[in-house]
Amino acid sequence: MELPTVFEPVMLREGADALARAVALAPQRGAGLLAWVGSAARAEAALVLEPELPLVEARLALLAAANALADALGALGPPEAAVTLRWPARLLVNGGDCGGLRLAAPPDAAEDAVPDWLAVGFELALSFPPGTEPGHDPGRTCLEEEGFADVTAEALTEAWARHLMAGLDLWGAEGPRRLLADALARLEDHRGIPGLRRGIDPATGALVLEREGRRETVPLA
Structure with missing residues (x-):
């Protein structure tokens, strides 16, 4: 795996939980640890971060x-x-659920304190098991079914890690405005409902829905 030296890749066997491994190693290994699963059927990885915010x-x-x-x-x-x-972190490809993302923090971390570490990870289906009938579950899909047949777990992990570092750098330099705008533009929830305004609260990450003077918030995690 070719990544900048800020990353410390740790390859896991198929069937492992990348986020659980990142959480277990975070206190000792710190930021930059990238646990990822070598599998032909799924891409799964988790990165340890060193936050500077509560x-x-x-x-x-x-x-x-x-x-x-x-x-x-x-x-x-x-x-x-x-x-x-x-919302909050399921990824759809051509409308089908392909996987999602999770976030973990130290179990004793207070909401108003800067945690010692965070770990964020994703899991995506690269392909279905052999013999699976097309359309067996209309709400779910995999990358192979959607034209990503040549994408490997390693290539996707590398690309995700690089894009995430770029996004985190931009967030640190300019604040969360671009991050929130990009997420909101991709969000399918409540899209196109007449009179409904959607936003994301930069202080909490909650999804904010406003319509006819009523305001509803949906927590990020």
Whole structure:
């Protein structure tokens, strides 16, 4: 795996949980540890981060990771593929659920304190098991079915890590405005409902829905 030296890749066997491994190693190995699963059927990886914001704000890293995964697929896959999000962090390809992302923090981390570390990870289906009938589950898909047949777990992990670092650097330099705008533009939830305004609260990451004077918030995590 070819990545900048800021990353410390740790390859796991098929069947492992990348986020669980990253969480276990985070206190000792720190930021940059990248646990990933070598598998032909799924891509799964998790990266340890060193946040500089209180946990309540640092949770925006989940949206940064979702944006990075969408950007990685946009770079690796067919240009006509539609990559979107379902709140808070499910990834859709051409409308089908292909996988998602998770965020983990130290169990004793307080909302108003900067956590020692965060770990953010994703899992995507590269292919279905042999013998699976096309359309067996209309709500789910895999990358192979959507024209990403040549994308490997290693290539997707590399691309995701690079895009995530770029997104985190931009967030640190300019604040969360671009991060939130990109996530909101990809979000399928409540899209196109007349009179409904959608937004994401930069202080908490919550999805904000406003209509006819009523305001509803949906937590990020």
